[in-house]
Amino acid sequence: MVCTAGPAASGALSVMRETLGMTMEMFIHDETPTDEVDRREKVLSGLADSVRDLVDATIRSTVPDDELAAVRAEVAALAARLRRQQLPGPAGVHYNSEGRSWNWGNAVVGLGNAVAPPVEIVHDAFGSAYAEMTLGAAYEGPPGMVHGGVSALMLDQIMGETASGFKRLTMTGTLTLRYRRPLPLGPVRMDARIAGEEGRKITVEARIGVPGEDTAVEATGLFLIPRWASVDETEQGWSRSAEG
Numbered sequence: 546m547v548c549t550a551g552p553a554a555s556g557a558l559s560v561m562r563e564t565l566g567m568t569m570e571m572f573i574h575d576e577t578p579t580d581e582v583d584r585r586e587k588v589l590s591g592l593a594d595s596v597r598d599l600v601d602a603t604i605r606s607t608v609p610d611d612e613l614a615a616v617r618a619e620v621a622a623l624a625a626r627l628r629r630q631q632l633p634g635p636a637g638v639h640y641n642s643e644g645r646s647w648n649w650g651n652a653v654v655g656l657g658n659a660v661a662p663p664v665e666i667v668h669d670a671f672g673s674a675y676a677e678m679t680l681g682a683a684y685e686g687p688p689g690m691v692h693g694g695v696s697a698l699m700l701d702q703i704m705g706e707t708a709s710g711f712k713r714l715t716m717t718g719t720l721t722l723r724y725r726r727p728l729p730l731g732p733v734r735m736d737a738r739i740a741g742e743e744g745r746k747i748t749v750e751a752r753i754g755v756p757g758e759d760t761a762v763e764a765t766g767l768f769l770i771p772r773w774a775s776v777d778e779t780e781q782g783w784s785r786s787a788e789g
């Protein structure tokens with residue numbers, strides 16, 4: 546199941562706009578029809594996949610210096626082509642009235658972001674979520690191991706989505722991590738669940754590790770519904786839709 550934002554969020558969104566100005570303008574009500582969004586997403590994510598491969602190939606390449614320089618010139622020419630038409634700023638979070646949302650620039654799940662693995666997070670109806678992905682050479686910290694900040698980044702995303710449930714806006718207040726053992730680069734799995742709720746405070750617990758092996762990093766987070774976003778839940782309409 547993939548979570549998406551629904552149309553009735555506009556009331557809450559206008560609260561955000563009034564409160565945070567430009568920052569929350571990043572939640573964009575965008576009436577691009579879903580089929581057009583799907584088509585664009587497919588093409589853009591294909592390009593991002595190739596750029597991701599380019600990042601990995603760059604890190605690991607051992608070709609001679611003159612070949613590196615030649616590739617650099619070609620890559621610069623490609624970037625110039627993409628810059629012929631650009632957004633004025635980051636990609637933001639978009640949603641349409643059909644309940645489709647897209648956040649192609651997100652650092653963890655953004656399908657248009659070659660810096661993101663990207664992670665596909667699967668949510669259940671009971672406040673739990675998991676994700677399986679492969680973290681390659683671009684995410685290295687200690688030799689051959691996942692960077693501790695990358696683990697924190699991945700966990701923050703799955704925990705934030707779990708706290709939000711796509712029905713309310715939550716922000717990370719406090720994130721506590723215990724690095725129990727090094728996490729090798731390669732296939733990893735994350736799990737998260739809501740451990741408690743009290744007013745605007747949602748506690749989430751999560752872990753990341755090699756699939757089927759002991760936890761490498763465990764996390765507890767306090768996620769807050771900001772005072773300014775704390776509106777009547779019945780006015781909120783961020784919904785989930787099954788997309789496979």
Ligand SMILES: CCCCCCCC/C=C\CCCCCCCC(=O)SCCNC(=O)CCNC(=O)[C@H](O)C(C)(C)COP(=O)(O)OP(=O)(O)OC[C@H]1O[C@@H](n2cnc3c(N)ncnc32)[C@H](O)[C@@H]1OP(=O)(O)O
Pocket residue numbers: 554557558701702703705706709711712713714715716717718719745746767769770771772773774781782783
């Ligand atoms: C409506 C529908 C819309 C739905 C939209 C859904 C979209 C979903 C999409 C996708 C899911 C999300 C996926 C994203 C994942 C990534 C998450 C991130 O990386 S978030 C970026 C990093 N975090 C920040 O930048 C926060 C910066 N801090 C703040 O903005 C504020 O400090 C905030 C909101 C955290 C708190 O501000 P206050 O004004 O609401 O808080 P006060 O009213 O003062 O406190 C309330 C209670 O909370 C405690 N508190 C406040 N801040 C705390 C903190 N940082 N840690 C622990 N406790 C804190 C206080 O002591 C107080 O507790 P007492 O009621 O007295 O017991």
